[in-house]
Amino acid sequence: MTKQKWTFENIPDLKGKYIIVTGGNSGLGYESVKAFALKGARVVLACRNMEKGEKARLEILKEKPTGDILVMQLDLASLASVKAFSDKMMQEFEQLDVLLNNAGIMATPNVKTADGFEAQLGTNHLGHFALTGHLLPLLKATPGSRVVNVSSLAHKGGKMDFNDLMFEKGRKFRPMRAYGQSKLANLLFTYELQRYFEARNINSLAVAAHPGGSNTRLANHFETNPFMEWVSKLARGAMQSAAIGALPQIRASVDPGAQGADYYGPDGLxxxxxxxxxxxxxxxxxNKEDARQLWEWSVRKTGVAY
Ligand SMILES: NC(=O)c1ccc[n+]([C@@H]2O[C@H](COP(=O)([O-])OP(=O)(O)OC[C@H]3O[C@@H](n4cnc5c(N)ncnc54)[C@H](OP(=O)(O)O)[C@@H]3O)[C@@H](O)[C@H]2O)c1
Known part of the structure; x- marks a missing residue:
């Protein structure tokens, strides 16, 4: 007997659930918002550009006119924006069932966030670390809530260099080196957060997912010359759709069988x-010691204590 594939049809009824998706206007985030809304959840589409967010919301409403989607401004590359977004959520919401930390950038040049952090670690990890910390009261108030972090196969090439995490003290910056480190940080954070929940008997789960290779705008920064643009387009054409690529993070968010520190990814080669x-x-x-160090460093950098 062949094993059943987990698909959109496996998503349970989400009526009454409150879900935040960061980077919900594009790619995997967009597909996640759409799936949750189609299944009846109240979804916050968090995005840095409100126009793009509104466009995405209207697109989804074409499929489900009664979809409950709130577009809200969130720039993960700014701690002030993360705080402002979280304050609004705390004012307007009394529960939070799923925080899907999806937004990300890949292979950017060595630029800084508003707070002076290396852009990829700053956006992909530190922004989400601060966001999760701010929203902890809502997560704690919601029995069985989940934090889902989106990592990547690229975490396997990642290395935490605690002497120079931001490439400021002589460590050679390479775009994919910084990306791999940030995606490894996503997993270290997930597993440490699960230990944090368990040590305090908090009824929440920390789970992670990766989408394999999915056709989205993530690789835009590679397109620096016509040849690379052509290679990138070719590679994207061979990838799976964002709708399929989003399924691991959707499953991590809603599958009743998920357990703390689970990691979901595609079942193919x-x-x-x-x-x-x-x-x-x-x-x-x-590595528990690296996870602990990253946590303490992240608290120092963001000023957000859990
Ligand atoms: N696609 C893949 O094959 C693949 C593979 C492994 C992992 N991933 C991971 O999947 C996640 C989603 O990426 P994707 O493939 O769907 O790429 P995408 O289409 O480029 O979407 C990324 C989303 O993140 C948002 N974002 C970027 N910087 C932000 C910031 N400072 N504040 C708030 N939002 C920000 C983008 O907003 P804008 O539209 O404003 O730019 C966009 O909505 C990322 O974490 C990525 O690392 C993807």
């Missing part, structure tokens, strides 16, 4: 494509 199943992550991602 090399986890590059396919339907979501529980997958393994690198030994480096399971």
């Amino acid at each position: 090399g986890e590059i494509f396919g339907h979501p199943v529980k997958v393994g992550s690198s030994a480096a991602s399971r």
Whole structure:
């Protein structure tokens, strides 16, 4: 007997659930917002550009006119924006069932966030670390709530260099080196957050997911010359759709069978494509000492204590 693939049809009824998706206007975030809204959740589409967010909302409403989607401004590359967004959420919401930390950038040049952080670690990890910390009271107030962090196969090439996490003290900056580090940080954070929940008997789960290779705008920064643009377009054409690529993070968000520190990815060859199943992550991602160090460093950098 062949095993059933997990698909959109497996998503349970989400009526009464409150879900935040960061970077909800594009790619995997957009597909996640759409799936949650179609299943009846109240979804906050958090985005840095309100125009893009509104456009995405209207697109989804074409499919489900009664979809409950709130577009809200959130720039993860600014701690002030993260705080302002969280304050609004705390004022307007009394529960939060899922915080899907999806937004991300890849292979950017060595630029800084508003707070002077290396852009990829600053956006992909520190922004989400601060956001999760601010929203903790809502998560704690919602039994069975989840934090889902979106990592990548690229975490396997990542290395935490605690002497120079921001490439400021002589460590050579390479765009994909910084990306791999930020995606490893997503997993270290997930596993440490699960330990944090367990140590305090908090009825919440920390879970992670990765989409394999999915056709989105993520690789836009590669397109620096016509040849690379052509290569990038070719590669994207061979990738799975964002709708399929989003299934691991959707499953991590809503599957009743998920457990703390689970990691979901595609079931196909090399986890590059396919339907979501529980997958393994690198030994480096399971390093408890690195996870603790990253946590303490993140508290110092963001000023957000849990
Ligand atoms: N696609 C893949 O094959 C792949 C593989 C592995 C992992 N991932 C991960 O999947 C996640 C989603 O990426 P995607 O593939 O869907 O790419 P995408 O289409 O480029 O979407 C990324 C989203 O993140 C948002 N974002 C970027 N910087 C932000 C900031 N400072 N504040 C708030 N939002 C911000 C973008 O907003 P704008 O529209 O304003 O730019 C966009 O909505 C990322 O975490 C990525 O690392 C993707």
